[in-house]
Amino acid sequence: MQKGRSIGVFPLAMINVAAICNIKNFPLTAEYGLASLFFFTLAALIYFIPVSLISAELATGWPERGVYQWVTVAMGKRMGFLAIWLQWIENIIWYPTVLSFIAATFAYIFNPSLATNQTYIFLVVIISFWMMTFVNFLGMKASGFVSTISALFGTILPGALIILLGFIWMAKGNPSHISFEAKNLFPDLSSINEIAILAGVLLSFAGMEMSAVHAKEVDNPKKNYPKAIFLSASIILILYTIGSLSIGIVVPKGEIELASGSIEAFRKFFDAFNISWAVPIVATIMTIGGLGMIGTWIVGPSKGVYASALDGELPPVFQKTNKRKMPTSLMIFQAVVVSILSTVFLFMPDVSSSYWILIDLTAQLYLIMYIQLFLAGIILRYKHPDVKRSYRVPLGNKGMWTVGIIGICGAVFTIIVGFFPPSNLAGSTLPVYESFLIGGIVLFCAIPLLIHYFKKESWKSLK
Secondary structure, three states: OOOOOOEOHHHHHHHHHHHHOOHHHHHHHHHHOOHHHHHHHHHHHHHHHHHHHHHHHHHHHOOOOHHHHHHHHHHOHHHHHHHHHHHHHHHHHHHHHHHHHHHHHHHHHHOHHHHHOHHHHHHHHHHHHHHHHHHHOOOOOOHHHHHHHHHHHHHHHHHHHHHHHHHHHHHOOOOOOOOOOHHHHOOOOOOHHHHOOHHHHHHHOOOHHHHHHHHHHEOOHHHHHHHHHHHHHHHHHHHHHHHHHHHHHHOOOOOOOOOOHHHHHHHHHHHHOOOOOHHHHHHHHHHHHHHHHHHHHOOOOHHHHHHHHHOOOOOHHHHOOOOOOOOHHHHHHHHHHHHHHOOHHHHOOOHHHHHHHHHHHHHHHHHHHHHHHHHHHHHHHHHOOOOOOOOOOOOHHHHHHHHHHHHHHHHHHHHHHOOOOOOOOOOOOHHHHHHHHHHHHHHHHHHHHHHHHHOOHHHOOOO
């Protein structure tokens, strides 16, 4: 074992599970019942595993700046800047979705009916994000501790509890709103609207390129890293499937709200078990945990873009920091974008439609970035074959091509089906849905390319 390598297969798998598995994602496929297993398994095969393996190789060969460096070395600064921009902007689009989840959960402390009130959701999203932005101006010395506590109490414990309640519900012989017949293991594959949910499911697995930095710390990474990835993929898809089923059995199909589905399931469980007084307690814990998670995420994704700003890819205004070295200009910019995007809660038919369209746009942009990542993995095998990598995708260049092509095809397929709203959202929202997605993709991809085209040598920081 080389010095400094101490992470085993199981601990690394648990790091991935803790980083990715989130109760917020349970309602996405809850009304699909057993077919949720199909969606999560497909997402693991065409997305989670390819991203994990290729990111691990790139992270152990070029560990400094993540996706920005990987794509830049492979395809040049323009594509590298596009990749890091997309990784950043998709987080900005994701913020309103997790904040709407927090807002809906918070409503169950005092007035559950507000969980579906679009104006309430919009106001809480805006106020919460600006508040957490200004809090981050003060610096986050304890961000690691806050993040850990938030993940534990905001997502892990509630997620484990809702799964436990689902088992108790079924063990007591209570009625279920979903069928457990084998024929329901597959969705209606003839309907593209049924498959469209895949975009949101893939996003549930997002972030593996971040945890890939741990690959170089694994004992015998060539053998043990793939084991950890397949173990974590198995655990995550089991937890997601059981979590979705726990919501689906107690909340009737057609009544599952994407933002409030989890806390509504808790309410129904607690009402049935005559402990309704526990609903505000769980809601409070989940709200505090969610806000803590947002607080630690506000700065993190900005660091990669800030690095590219110092490298001359953004105007000098985005290089500004306060005395605590926080990238205040970037943080204010992202708060403005979040505020604009959050207006979707005001003009879409309901909260679930607003939630989904933001999730879908996030997934589309993230997948464009991942296509660049897959291409970078293949290109760097030929462009820099001698760079030492502690971990390599197995079976040589053929293995890299196989994994890369699976990832690219999976991403392209999901982008295409993502332009069709899921069956429960199709109908009158279609024109707005398509316009929002196409406009968002064109706008957010064009901005970094235009910035790069017009950039000046004087933008490069002397820091």
